[in-house]
Amino acid sequence: MVAERAGTSIATVSLVVNGKERGRVSTPIVARVRAAVDELGYVVDHAASSLARGSGDLVVLIAPDLSNPFFAEVIRGVRDTLGERFQLVLSVTERGSQPGLEDVRRFERLRPAGILVDAPTADQTIAASVPVVLLDAPGGADAVNYDLSAGVSSLVSHLGAAGHRHVAYLDGTSRAQTFAVRRAMFEQACAAAGVTMSDVTAQADLTIDAAAEVAAGVLARWVASGVTAVVAAADTLAYGVLRVAASRGIAVPGVLAVAGFDDLPSSSVTAPALTSVALPGADLGRAAALRLLAMLDGTEPPAHALPTRLVPRASTGA
Amino acid sequence: MVAERAGTSIATVSLVVNGKERGRVSTPIVARVRAAVDELGYVVDHAASSLARGSGDLVVLIAPDLSNPFFAEVIRGVRDTLGERFQLVLSVTERGSQPGLEDVRRFERLRPAGILVDAPTADQTIAASVPVVLLDAPGGADAVNYDLSAGVSSLVSHLGAAGHRHVAYLDGTSRAQTFAVRRAMFEQACAAAGVTMSDVTAQADLTIDAAAEVAAGVLARWVASGVTAVVAAADTLAYGVLRVAASRGIAVPGVLAVAGFDDLPSSSVTAPALTSVALPGADLGRAAALRLLAMLDGTEPPAHALPTRLVPRASTGA
């Protein structure tokens, strides 16, 4: 229709709408095509275009359930870095499950330019026919990760300095490798600092309600066994602990100090404000997008882990 | 390749992988095709499939920037309702802007089965070549909305009962119609209850930091002019007010009561816990998905607004 209206061929229209007219199409014809495109409101069919071309301009970001506001930051970092050249689309998994190979397979069908996978399950090797970048997947290839060491060791020395000698850890149920690493690094830092960890283990889905339910079951035992500080694998988990402590009249940080990971925006307004190992989500998203862009351009950027730091607040007596 | 391996034709493979083999393909051939598909890890090419078919199995949900955790709930509602038949993909706008016609155009190219638009800008009429359902777009056609009246009137009577006679409203900068409606309904309810509203108006982006910055500029004037309660158009905005009040030593709710809209999960753990008009996001997502499904099936479900209610907490003295 556009070609007909502009009085030219389909091939010429294709060149013009794809910005490949330089030195190939004469100025008057370009103008006529542009006019026809505008008048008709023509927009290139994505399916046909990516079929003919072999792949499209879509970038897919697969993330776990977004009930953890951390991912909103990651998404923003990716979005802002990708720019106009690519179209970002997101997919989220079911609550409580991590992105896996199956999710990647499902989106390969769309022939995206690339796929980003945030906090993938540790059980599978993720690979695809298109470039893939993993986020927060320690140990995986083509991944961008945090360097948790600075944040975790600051946290443990902070707790140690406040006199805590026996602490508990509230883990996530997530199968993402990043959670295993958080726990391992924390245990290691505690051992090095002479801080012991409670035998009473607990883990919960990454929602406040789930964490509160679990905390309700173990908090009394923790306190009774001499635990004076609880570290949660994510801020949302720590919120659950705060809620139960408040409802039971357990003073935070007086009786029990609480800390988390992520440093969500709302962690500055909780009761009390939450000490947290800050994981800058937008930075992670940005780094992942840059890495994908480099893979697509054939230039390999140096992979460097993103720094983390402790944000001490009232929940640990800061 | 699959056809070759199964010793049959491409057409037959197509029938089998699309589940249309009943009464068209013999059992042994179906089995051979299935085996070949498994062995080769074959997956239908989405671009080619939707090109041939005319439209695909994608449903696109376009939402504002996800820094408001409210949208995570909406997404979950949509996701859980759509089920296996459709593949949900999300798109988010830039921070601070609302989905508009341009975003819808961009996703029409993907030939989705339908498009959902959450909190669209009020300036444009959204229409497309595929079925579109609007979420939280009062006044629009084919929209699913909240009935804010119960929630807002409960909020105003709650404030009135606590003795508040002069209040302020912190609006969002969002151009979404839903924010205009929240404000209008609140003003109306105040007028009816004999509660006056401050002339000092304020609005901020829907992030805690932005709201805190704005609050820092107006809080003193509000208090000085006799305002005893602030209602924010979203919980994230209210969090900003809480943060500034805490840093200035303004007692909440003693000196200033604070309330919001949304009832985010974290609103139960803020200092103090936040009174909020609960907007059940998952319900909105579910209703929108059901409406789209009905449009696709040609059955029109009755449009009914979703109920809202007040969740009174400590920030207003509950």
Place this chain on the structure above:
DNA sequence: CTGAAAGCGCTTACAG
């Protein structure tokens, strides 16, 4: 029950 063939709307060598 099975397969050859047209066609979906593009892009890209290629010939003119």
Place this chain on the structure above:
DNA sequence: CTGAAAGCGCTTACAG
């Protein structure tokens, strides 16, 4: 500088 034509990987009448 321009256009006719092949081909991207499917689906779907249609003929057998």
